[in-house]
Amino acid sequence: MKRARPTPPPATPTTSRSSPIPPLPTPPQPRHSSKKHQKIIFKPTNWAPVNLTQSELSLPLTFPTGQTFRWKQTGPLQYTGSLGRHLISLKHHQNGDVYYQIHHSPSQSAAKSALLSFLNTNISLTEMWHGFAAADSRFAELAQHFKGARVLRQDPLECLIQFLCSSNNNISRITKMVDFVSSLGDHLGNVEGFEFHAFPSLERLALVTEQQLREAGFGYRAKYVTGTVNALQSKPEGGVKWLESLRKLQLQMVIDSLCTLPGIGLKVASCIALFSLDQHHAIPVDTHVWRIATTHLVPELAGASLTPKLCGRVADAFVTKYGKYAGWAQTLLFIAELPSQKALLPSVTVNEKKSSKKRGSKAQRGPSSTEEGGQQAD
Numbered sequence: 001m002k003r004a005r006p007t008p009p010p011a012t013p014t015t016s017r018s019s020p021i022p023p024l025p026t027p028p029q030p031r032h033s034s035k036k037h038q039k040i041i042f043k044p045t046n047w048a049p050v051n052l053t054q055s056e057l058s059l060p061l062t063f064p065t066g067q068t069f070r071w072k073q074t075g076p077l078q079y080t081g082s083l084g085r086h087l088i089s090l091k092h093h094q095n096g097d098v099y100y101q102i103h104h105s106p107s108q109s110a111a112k113s114a115l116l117s118f119l120n121t122n123i124s125l126t127e128m129w130h131g132f133a134a135a136d137s138r139f140a141e142l143a144q145h146f147k148g149a150r151v152l153r154q155d156p157l158e159c160l161i162q163f164l165c166s167s168n169n170n171i172s173r174i175t176k177m178v179d180f181v182s183s184l185g186d187h188l189g190n191v192e193g194f195e196f197h198a199f200p201s202l203e204r205l206a207l208v209t210e211q212q213l214r215e216a217g218f219g220y221r222a223k224y225v226t227g228t229v230n231a232l233q234s235k236p237e238g239g240v241k242w243l244e245s246l247r248k249l250q251l252q253m254v255i256d257s258l259c260t261l262p263g264i265g266l267k268v269a270s271c272i273a274l275f276s277l278d279q280h281h282a283i284p285v286d287t288h289v290w291r292i293a294t295t296h297l298v299p300e301l302a303g304a305s306l307t308p309k310l311c312g313r314v315a316d317a318f319v320t321k322y323g324k325y326a327g328w329a330q331t332l333l334f335i336a337e338l339p340s341q342k343a344l345l346p347s348v349t350v351n352e353k354k355s356s357k358k359r360g361s362k363a364q365r366g367p368s369s370t371e372e373g374g375q376q377a378d
């Protein structure tokens with residue numbers, strides 16, 4: 001689905017909070033620069049438009065909601081991260097439009113291309129959501145409150161390592177683990193007190209031992225990371241090329257291929273497929289998505305237990321309802337279940353809020369718990 005041409009942007013963005021962007025989660029505290037890094041503190045002054053409105057991209061709905069754990073909130077409505085060797089910030093103008101600032105890059109034009117690809121800017125979210133809303137009145141209602149929840153197109157290796165860290169884990173621990181891995185890459189700079197690194201290469205990752213990962217808090221996932229890195233290194237064409245080649249395959253082949261790697265199951269494989277491998281109809285199914293599906297999409301399955309076969313039934317139901325970009329619809333429904341986001345919903349959906357409250361502490365472990373520190377189901 002192609003995006004319509006954007007209108008020209010207004011003047012320099014400010015950090016005003018007057019736009020109707022939902023409140024942000026509390027930003028993580030900056031880690032103060034070590035002496036080694038103190039000389040390169042960047043003070044961004046120039047911002048350029050990405051040509052995405054807030055309805056096409058909401059930064060607070062896209063960055064801290066479980067797709068990536070590598071971008072940091074570096075200011076009000078501002079997020080910073082690295083794409084390859086490019087260090088970039090994104091920020092909402094007070095009218096909601098998105099602007100970018102390149103802090104560090106070997107090539108400004110390559111940085112911009114990497115950014116546009118990462119943001120999937122050739123895909124029109126508003127057009128797509130129009131179709132979803134026509135097919136599903138509940139989606140139409142939720143969409144009004146969560147405009148701009150976009151699916152990213154991440155680097156496959158980065159995405160894979162992040163989601164290996166995500167299984168049975170909460171967002172704060174996942175972020176710490178991902179920060180540890182990131183710190184092994186080349187240092188790119190400091191923005192607002194946060195240090196940023198390029199993601200380490202497969203060769204660099206191969207030097208990390210299971211013991212070092214265990215000491216960094218990876219627990220049983222340590223052996224999955226080293227095992228997966230070794231398996232990738234043994235691919236005849238190289239692990240990075242192998243992962244990139246999955247972008248051209250059919251979804252089932254992609255999932256089957258990813259599931260040959262240690263520690264990768266159906267849910268993690270679906271997240272990697274959706275968030276990095278152009279598999280727009282991949283549907284990650286965990287207990288929370290299962291609940292959404294059995295309440296709204298496949299009520300005939302309510303009461304059954306979640307098996308791989310039934311995960312397939314749920315994924316099929318999503319695709320039947322929303323079509324070839326069903327994974328993007330799943331993303332909105334997933335985000336709308338996060339307690340931090342659910343709290344923003346008006347009384348129209350209060351019955352749903354009440355029924356999830358009745359489910360009691362279980363709801364606290366939802367995808368939601370990504371923010372509150374509960375478990376993410378694998």
Ligand SMILES: Nc1nc2[nH]c(O)nc2c(=O)[nH]1
Pocket residue numbers: 065066067166271284285286289330331332334335367376
């Ligand atoms: N949009 C989604 N993000 C996720 N993060 C995570 O761990 N699971 C999911 C998911 O199912 N959807």
